[in-house]
Amino acid sequence: MIAELLARELSSARWGPKAARLSQAALHGVPVPQGLCLDSAAGPAALDQHRPALAHWLTATRPPAVIVRSSATAEDGAEVSAAGRFLTVRDVRPHLADVLDALQRVSTSQERAGGGCVIVQQQLHAELMGVTFSRPDGSLLTEGSPAAAAVTDGAAPAFTMNSTRESFSLHGELTTVPPVLLALYLDRLVRRLAEIFPFPLDLEWATVAGQVFLLQVRPVTASIEPAA
Known part of the structure; x- marks a missing residue:
């Protein structure tokens, strides 16, 4: 499954707390970089099925750079944040092969996390x-x-x-x-x-x-x- 990060409120149990809270904040008018959430519950081997949707998103949004982030159901909880436990890949070129490689790496770091998603998100040119x-x-x-x-x-x-x-x-x-x-x-x-x-x-x-x-x-x- 795939979901646009900013299009609707996402379920924490389904997409992980990180993606869910960002989607909630965006729907309440808080500026959040655009992104695409890709289901990682089936593991890294299943991510290749998202290739067409990912290619379309990259073409439509044309981000200058991409950050690929974990939104596992096991992180960002009320008791433990698990910060740093799952991989984040920054400065990814907005080319399909590069983004797919980063997706595989982040999803591999989630393999024992019990579900969630990987977020492919526009990386801001921040000061x-x-x-x-x-x-x-x-x-x-x-x-x-x-x-x-x-x-x-x-x-x-x-x-x-x-x-x-x-x-x-x-x-x-x-x-x-x-x-x-x-x-x-x-x-x-x-x-x-x-x-x-x-x-x-x-x-x-x-x-x-x-x-x-x-x-x-x-x-x-x-x-x-x-x-x-």
Whole structure:
């Protein structure tokens, strides 16, 4: 089975929590990069059947680059995130053979995950990438870096920001987006997502020309230090 990531609300049990939450957020007006979800429950050997649909999607959307990501049913849960357990392949050329190869690799990493899908998604030409965590008191903890050394890939953050609706404090270097605007945009994003998801939020995001795109949303599964 195949589903457009942004076309309808996807089932977490069928497509995995990552794809399901991104589809929900998109339907509520949150910017999410376009993508195609390919069923991986039958294993890597069955992915070749998706070749015609994948070729059509690549031709229709013409992404400059593709990222291939896991959305296994065993990841991004309320108790354990399983972050890093499943493969993500970045900077994939938008050629059918290259994307199919990345699909096989990601699906192989899911073989004991119990179902879900692989997401073939437009990779943004971002200037900034980061993670944001919501705290019980309404404040946010954000870590970010230029996309070339993305904190979402485990790199050390170029900056850390604590923010509330009224103020923010910045530690480190942030030059690509004005800090006051980033704090405002992330506050709006978190408040919008809090209307959709009833849990403390762990977000991955990227900015393109100052606009914030949601890359992932899941529950916070570790304690967050209180705001200073």
